Amino acid sequence: MRGLIRAFDIAEAGRNKVMNVATTTVDAAPVEKTFLQKLGRMARRQPLGAVSGMMILIMVLVAIFADFVAPHDPVTMNFIDQLAAPSATYLLGTDELGRDIFSRIIHGSRTALVIGFVSAFVGATLGLVLGVTSAYLGGLFDLIFQRIVDIFMAFPLIIMALAIVSVFGSGVGNVIIAITIPFIPKCARVVRSSALALREIPYIDAARACGYSHTRIVLVHMVPNVMAPYLIMVTSFVGQAILLEASLSYLGLGVQEPTAAWGLMLRGGAEQFFESAPWVAIFPGLAITLAVFAFNLFGDSLRDALDPKLRST
């Protein structure tokens, strides 16, 4: 019995490790810093991360307030101004149907971010739970699950998404499903490797000994301790999801006209009129590039910030 209590103490200590460290830091600091001060310190340490974070913030705000920011309706056709060059009226010009490209890019950010965030969050979260469960249960379940993950990971992301979209059909909902599914095994594999080490820590044994259910052990005691790789995966997935959505839409398998979507803006008229009206292709392409760049950079910075090894160097 004494041994069991000792194991429980170790488990509790392990579970509270992160909290204890935080407490120590707070104790060591003479004055508690404000949120803005912390933000400023982070920006100094991770300037690229700060820039990319700002870009993402702007993108999110633009997406939320698209109806107010966009100077024109993104789907209204104005044939008198077909393929108009950038001007004061149309900042980034118009497409072949006379629609304002600037407004379509603004509204397209909504499509990109909705698909990007939802598929990244759902895919990574399901991967997190499955990865941790696989590591925790081990044995036959782990063996079979990892082989399934191997099968999924054998396909390039775009091929997998294409296959899923061709089964379910196009449209925002189906594109989200198509992008989410390939993310699950990717996240599960990464998270599992962290969870395997976690499984060996005695507090997990203690939790078992206390009679906690598998669900409780996985969700309450293990998942919170693999949040760092999870968060990094989520941010990198958002960028990948935006790129995938754009690719699927470009191939005609993603969202459909007249919905404003960056990839969609690159097909059809953009291909046909690229030489005579380059703005129809350049600006949506730039929007995709900047968005993916921002999320990738932010993911890198987050990794640097959360990885203790990189933080110490």
Next chain:
Amino acid sequence: MLGFRALAAVTAGAAAMLATGFAAADGHKPKYGGHFTFVIPAKAPPSLDAHRETTYAVIHPARPFYSTLLRVNPNNPADPADFVCDLCVGDVPKPSNKGKTYTFTLRSGVKFHDGTPLTSADVKASFDKIIFPPEGVSSARKSFYQMVDSVAAPNATTVVFNLKYASSAFIPALAAPYNFIYSKAKLDADIHWYEKNILGSGPFILEEYQSGAQITGRKNPDYYLKGQPYLDKITGVFANKESIQVQALRGNRASAQFRGFPPKTRDDLVAALGDKATVQESDWNCVLLATPNHSVKPFDDVRVRRALTLAVDRWGGSQYLSKIAIVKTVGGIVFPGSNLAATKAELMDMDGYREDLEASRERARSLLKEAGVDLSKTYVLNNRAVDQPYKVVGVWLLDQWRQIGLNFEQKVQPTGPFYATLREKGDFDVSIDFNCQSIVNPPIDTSKYLSSDINPQNYGRIIDRKMDDLYNAMLLEADPKKQREKMREYERYVLHDEVKQMITLWWYRTTVHRSHFKGWKVSPSHYLGQALDNVWLDPDADK
């Protein structure tokens, strides 16, 4: 807009057409020899049997290997009523027995490419398969021949068609380019043989077919039109993507694409190739429809359907969409410019064609309100995943309907699922649909709008016997003037009174080919002019 260089090329093309048209008269003779490569802008056809298929993807690769009984004059394909004998001799026969009997005399000495003689038995067997297909055999144009009672072959060189009633639609139907003459022996052995094999008596003999990749043929030395074909060899290359087709023409890897290009691509090709490119343009016997699903609410209500048609700015659309898509002409259910087509004044007397667009749209809004349509709901427009012109027109329609408060989203599907939705599932509110025909034959072409139980190609789930009666009255009318009047009644009922379906815009065909490719003339259909027996290559044109 058609640029100056494009205009110059069109003019040059027209001049070239005139020149070749009068080739015999001015002493210029076609050149012999050469290997002609053309692009087939499609994927592999479902089968090689033209009797059962409806796509140009089977005509473009397979037509050069076959003969037909009649055909549109290859030297004057712009005239939809100029038919000439292909396998028959002399002029197109006049009917006897009060217009109910047509007797054709066949050329003698015609052989299939395997050396067996082609006789009236082969012609009869082919038309029996088309008109009276046995169970389990599909015939896409069976309904075109409702007037035919029987086909007979009294001797080796005579074929007789006995009609139930005299019909001006019979000869045009007979001249359809899909009516390949097959070998009776092959059909008797296996009626599905031609779905996977090619054996005809046409100007070229099959050398190789790689499904979806390419098809190659060599000159038929025993072709019955003496001196033809001029080419030694032909190769059709399947290339579904427009960018590949354009690069093939620009890089001189292919000399022609026969379906057509959008205006911008025409301008780009002319800008790149100069006088090495020839442009030929024509109205196109193809139209995109918007077909409401009459079995779902609220589109079972004529007020809602009327609102849909009233919202569409066809005259403006013609002006603007023709700059970016292969559509242009405003028309009714009949191919514009043909003998039974509506005039502009007649069109403008129908809802959806009137001059005052704002008044029409205001009326449309009132009708929607009166019908109690839920404007907060998003309805589904089923569309085909083909950019030109399906998706362009689809997006345009959504914009037009949005202006009267109706919100639609597009459900864009590849061809297979698109047809499955139209034919079996029926899970759409409104669908883009099309009516593309080869021969301009208005009485038959307009059978598309008959009740769905009579013509399954009417995908609107419509049953209306009054509409069918109006069609039949028009079809059976022998007097051209009265037939035109009856066509107007039928058209008005379909498009105005009941708004069963909606015509969007008729297509406009713009072909671009290398100038060294001679003798070919544009027609109102991309199914015509594909035998390639009267075309040749002139290497001097590239110098």
